[in-house]
Amino acid sequence: MSELPKFAYDADPPHRDLPPLLLVHGLLVDRRVWEGNAALSERFRVIRVDLPAHGASPAPVTPHQARPKSIAAGLEAVRAELGIDRWHLCGQSFGAAMTLRYAIDFPDRCLCHVFTNANGAWREPWSDAYRRSHEALVADVKARGHDAIARMPYHPRLARRFDPEVRDALAAAADAIDPAGLALLLQEATPRMSVRSELDRLTVPTMLVNGLRERRFQPTRDWLAQACPDMRIVDLAGGHSINVDCPAAFNAAVAGFLSPISGA
Template sequence: MRDTASVEHAVRTEDGVRLWAAREGDGEPVVFCHGGPGLWDMMADVAADLSAAATVCRWDQRGCGRSQRQGPYSVERTVADLDAVRAHFGWDRVALLGHSWGAQLALRYALAHPDRVTKLVYVSGTGIDDDSTWHGDYSRNLRNALGGHRTRWEALAAKERTAKEDREYCVLQWSADFADRERALEHAEAMADPWFDVNFECNAALGGERSPVLRGQCETLDVPTLIVDGTADIRPRSAVDSLARALPEVSRVRLPAGHLPWVEDPAGFRSAVGGFLADRCCPGAG
């Protein structure tokens, strides 16, 4: 999964924190927002697929992966960091592709700076309703998907882990995110290569923030948006329904995959996202 074609950059935020970023390709700029919070960019393969038609920028969020491990951690701060990445490359407007927590980040950025966003690709996010509407079902689905690995995962979750055990814990949990159970551990191991320690402080800080009511802002968002769902995602896709209803310029694609649809349906993902980014017309509702 190592990417040798991209050019790495050091981005400085307004408060002096160094962020890792990588740029590749040619065309209109697309900035990726990885999941987590507290993880790092794992979408080098997606960038390689899209770089023939777009300039793709990947970056590790504050305190995560290859970026400087320094707070403070908040959604507002992370939105500002994303704007620092955009400004570093001299782009007036960018498309955003966010995955999971990164989909929420991309949406929050678009709501804060709609004049700086050309298009939004919202992949495997969890919508704009309160977490209580979906998190219970997700927790049950997670434990069911773990199958025979559930006992070990629960034991690791309940103890103070070593660095090696942190990686094992994450790989087991990530394996539940794949529809193909025979290859689930293989896919999860690939996510952990290369491995950068999870920033659990960042995860707790951002995960603990109470989300504002965004429906009204979404109803007036003048940014064409593509929602991409994996039909076998253990996070209920119904959680995104209210977001899809609120956005005025939205299309939605459902792919036969889990939480990382580009891994399990790369052709379908490439077709949907590449076509959306290349289309200069606004998508229809659906």
């Protein structure tokens, strides 16, 4: 058995010689979360993966497979499989933590990096109370499976600003997630995904596209502006899933940042 997770993905054809762009979604959705960003394929060769246990990707079966470093290494295997030398990265929510991990571990394979609101990627060391709460969540998903998933506060069915058709499709994706695989991701990846202590290792040109309406992320946004003045920050009038809330503005921000560097 491979110690790396496997990813289902779709990739635009390479025949137009466009710079490649990897898109990595967050928890409880799948690669369809990027459907509103299809216009990026006019400027980039877009590769959309499903996270382990999501969409068509198999669930992790060992703790090692579910850890951020292994997920980043699995994404690196996708790059090699596609014969791509270097690519742009864009991560959404939990996926942002994974692309940040990749950018730190494989900087020579990165052109630029874009990420969205992701408090977990920058969280300070957990308090005992927070750790106990998280352990209770993992135990609940293990014990009650889809019933527990349906009650998670970031289940897509609760996304008030999503187009109803998009919300329904992503809610169906959440309902199809492998509960044991999700529990393993929560158990193994979430406690290890903060890169706050490794900010000095983030040498890839990076941009945050910030959803201003997610109030709890704004202190992290302001800290990043101070701690990493070279990081570009674009603020948009949307929430946590800013690529879904404001697709046209998100697409313009991403293309505007990546294109001068890649020549797209």
